[in-house]
Amino acid sequence: MQNELTRLYGNVFQPELLEEIDNIAVKKEVKAGDVLINIGDYVRSMPLLLNGVIKISRRNEEGNELLLYFLEKGETCAMTLTCCVAHHKSEIKAVAEMDTELLMIPVQKMEEWSSKYKSWRNFVFDSYHNRLMEVLQSIDSIAFSNLDERLVKYLQEKEKITESKTLHLTHQEIANDLHSSRVVISRLLKKLENQHKLKIQRNSIELLAV
Amino acid sequence: MQNELTRLYGNVFQPELLEEIDNIAVKKEVKAGDVLINIGDYVRSMPLLLNGVIKISRRNEEGNELLLYFLEKGETCAMTLTCCVAHHKSEIKAVAEMDTELLMIPVQKMEEWSSKYKSWRNFVFDSYHNRLMEVLQSIDSIAFSNLDERLVKYLQEKEKITESKTLHLTHQEIANDLHSSRVVISRLLKKLENQHKLKIQRNSIELLAV
C-alpha cells in the first residue's frame, strides 16, 4: 500500500476502505498553474490530496474572480463531492497552486462507500463542514473587513501554505485573488512596507512582522 | 401519518424512512421573530421545514450581521447537519421570518439513517449542495455587485418568499440584512422610487416593476 495514503488517511479511514482506495484510486500529478476544474465542467472523479496545494476560486459571468480557499494534504473538495453525486456542473475553479499529487476516486465508488463505510461518511461530512466554514470565513472577510485587513490575511495564508516568508507574487496576482486592482494593492503594500511589516521586491514580497 | 410530511417529503424519502420520521420527529411551531439558533449554540436536533420561512444569517464578533439565505418548506439547514454530527457550535443564526412549522429530528437518528437509507443520504447531500450554492450566491452578491443591485435582489427574494408585492419592512431592517446603514438604504430606495420601480410607504414597500 502507498505510504502517503496510510500516513495521511490512516487515522481517517478504516482498514478495509484504505485497501479499496489503494486498489481503485488513480494517482495524478499536476504542475503549479495547471487547471484541474473550471466553472461549468462536469466532474467525474473526486480528489484526495496527498501533498501540494489547490486554489479554489469563484468566478462570475463577467470574468470577475475571487479566491475562496486553499485545499491542502489530507483534504478533499466538497464542491466536487456534490457535483459528482448530483451530476451538477462545477461552480468553482480549481488550480494547482504548486506541484501537487492527488488520488482520484471514480464517482461510482462514492455512493457505494457512503453506505458501506462509516469512516467514509464521516470524512465526507467533515469535508462539507470544513468547506462551509471556509466559505463563511470568506464572507466575513468580504463583508466585514476592509481591503487592508483582507490583504494581511491573504499574505498570512500564503505564508502558511508555502511555509516561507518570501512570497513569489506580483501585485497583479494579489489583485486578482482579492478581486481588486493592481494600483490599490500596490498602495496598500507600500503602506505595510512603511509600517515595516514587509519588504517589497520585484516579483516577491518578504514578510517581516505581518 | 401526517399529511404535510407525505406531501412534502413523499418523493424524497423512501416509505420506511417516512414512517420512522413520522414516529420519531417532534413537531414544533415557532412565531415570526423567534430565534431558533444563535451563534455559539450547540445543536441537538435537525429541522425539516413543513411550512413558513427561516432566515439564516451570519454575525461576527463585533455584532455585524449579514443575511445568508432563507430556508423554505421541504428544506433543512445544512449548517445544523454538520453541527449535529460533529458536535460543533453553530456558526449562524436562525430566525423565523414568519410563523413556521418544523419537524425536529434527534441527532442520534442521523447517523443511523445515513447508513440505512439511501434516500436520506441523498437528501443530506442535496441539502449540502444547495446551501453551498446559496452561500456562493451570497459571495457573488457581496463581492461582485453594488449595493443597489443587492437591494433589488433582496426585494425580489422577499417578494418570492412572502408571495406578495407589498413588503412590510422598515429601511432599518433592510439595512441590517444587507449590512449597510439606514440612510444609504433610504437613498437607494428613493432612487428606485424615482425610476417607478416601487413605491415607498411608511413601514412598507410596494413593488411595481422591480
Added chain:
DNA sequence: TTAGACCGGTAACCTTTGTTACAGAGATTC
C-alpha cells in the same frame, strides 16, 4: 543591443458607500 513586455510607484480624480446631523410626519402613550 534595442524594442517590447512586464512590473511597480505615484498623482489626480471619481464613484460608491458610510457618517453625522437635523427636520418633519405618523403613531403611541399618558
Added chain:
DNA sequence: GAATCTCTGTAACAAAGGTTACCGGTCTAA
C-alpha cells in the same frame, strides 16, 4: 392633546477603493 417614539428625507461631509495616466526600472527575445 401634549410628549415621546419611530420612521423617513435630505444635506454635507468623509473614507475607501477603483480608474486612468504616466514614468522609470528590469527582463527577454530578436
